[in-house]
Amino acid sequence: AQKITQTQPGMFVQEKEAVTLDCTYDTSDQSYGLFWYKQPSSGEMIFLIYQGSYDEQNATEGRYSLNFQKARKSANLVISASQLGDSAMYFCAMREGLKKTSYDKVIFGPGTSLSVIP
Amino acid sequence: DAGITQSPRHKVTETGTPVTLRCHQTENHRYMYWYRQDPGHGLRLIHYSYGVKDTDKGEVSDGYSVSRSKTEDFLLTLESATSSQTSVYFCAISDPGLAGVARPIQETQYFGPGTRLLVL
Numbered sequence: 001a002q003k004i005t006q007t008q009p010g011m012f013v014q015e016k017e018a019v020t021l022d023c024t025y026d027t028s029d030q031s032y033g034l035f036w037y038k039q040p041s042s043g044e045m046i047f048l049i050y051q052g053s054y055d056e057q058n059a060t061e062g063r064y065s066l067n068f069q070k071a072r073k074s075a076n077l078v079i080s081a082s083q084l085g086d087s088a089m090y091f092c093a094m095r096e097g098l099k100k101t102s103y104d105k106v107i108f109g110p111g112t113s114l115s116v117i118p
Numbered sequence: 119d120a121g122i123t124q125s126p127r128h129k130v131t132e133t134g135t136p137v138t139l140r141c142h143q144t145e146n147h148r149y150m151y152w153y154r155q156d157p158g159h160g161l162r163l164i165h166y167s168y169g170v171k172d173t174d175k176g177e178v179s180d181g182y183s184v185s186r187s188k189t190e191d192f193l194l195t196l197e198s199a200t201s202s203q204t205s206v207y208f209c210a211i212s213d214p215g216l217a218g219v220a221r222p223i224q225e226t227q228y229f230g231p232g233t234r235l236l237v238l
Contacts, residue, residue, distance in 0.1 A: 004160070033225075035226065035227075037229075043206070043231065043232045044229065044230075044231050044232065045161075045208060045210075045229035045232075046229075047226055047227070047228060047229075050226060091160055091161070093160075093161075095225070105163060105176070105177075106163075106227060108160035108161040108162075109160050110158055110159060110160045111160055
């Protein structure tokens with residue numbers, strides 16, 4: 001079963017508008033972390049923002065903010081004042097609670113392609 | 119930006135030939151990973167390393183092997199390349215010490231530029 005769901009394969013947004021990219025996740029752990037990465041057409045994966053399951057406030061990093069709704073198991077990325085350079089693939093990822101192994105796997109969603117229109 | 123390089127950046131090879139991809143880091147991070155990226159699948163973990171000579175399998179490890187003889191280098195080998203291994207390969211690094219003892223789950227992975235591999 002998909003642990004990370006990103007239901008929007010592609011999205012368009014007008015320059016300077018805000019856009020929300022959806023991410024829902026599935027876990028039975030109480031402690032977990034959520035990450036968003038950006039992948040522009042050049043191909044590199046760029047870390048954007050992190051949200052912990054016990055964090056009381058939604059994470060923010062510049063124009064990026066995370067709308068974290070724990071009960072709904074959603075961690076949507078909000079980009080304010082979109083710029084042309086925001087056109088990229090965006091991946092949501094999750095690390096589940098610490099287990100007695102040497103590594104806690106990070107699971108990635110399939111991604112959402114965002115196109116910013118001038 | 120984290121100091122992570124991958125070589126080669128592009129490679130075309132024939133079915134049945136061995137291929138080795140190299141990941142080099144200058145950050146002295148303890149953990150290193152190899153992922154493959156395919157359309158509709160996001161990133162899937164192939165193998166990872168949690169220290170020199172300490173490696174383990176990820177979810178799609180069949181047909182791949184890895185080695186880590188130095189902290190800074192993590193090699194991915196396709197023993198006998200197949201067309202299904204045509205993909206973009208990413209190396210990533212992380213270090214649990216950076217997130218702190220109190221917040222280990224915040225450990226963030228940083229990625230290399232990727233290698234495009236085409237197996238004909």
